[in-house]
Amino acid sequence: MEKPNQDWKARVEELAHTRLSDCYQCGKCTAGCPRGAFMDMPPTRLMCAAQIGEIKQAAQADSIWRCLSCLTCSARCPKSVNVSGVVDALRQISVETNSTSPKSAKIVGFQKAFLRNVRRNGRTNEVEMATDFEARYFFRRFDVMNVINTGMLGPKMLARGKMHFALGSPVKDKELVKRIFAKCGVEL
């Protein structure tokens, strides 16, 4: 059954450790956001939607995946609202409820490939991660151009030492990493 709006609000507040009602819509978070101009719903609008309980609408926004987690919004808020934490909470709800904006599918797909790689190895292996991402993205969208573009980027990155075939020094306790992921409980 659908959660009532109040339950969604409480969930955001719990995840973000902040009080949505503290926001008085001054707009300072949006004014300082380096990604605000590229967002369909900038931070102030996300806060407004969250305050009135339109969590689903906010969780479907493309902007939550454009956020850089730079924390400028939280630092500038005169009411100490954890705006960046609210964006993080909306991302989590977006994934949990499968309501991610189709426009953001590539960003979400990449973030999941990154997390799968960390869960498996304890750290990232760029070649393995890129292969995982491209394979899943290709089969979901049949986006040949994306595979070609990434394929052309690979040799340049390898030549500049930005990609490595080897994993590097292994993480001592991979089981611990797996347990952390299991506790987070996010489907990847």
Ligand code: SF4
């Ligand atoms: S800066 Fe703080 S009070 Fe102002 S709109 Fe953003 S969240 Fe609300």
Ligand code: SF4
């Ligand atoms: S954390 Fe995200 S929403 Fe906040 S200022 Fe940075 S980019 Fe903008």
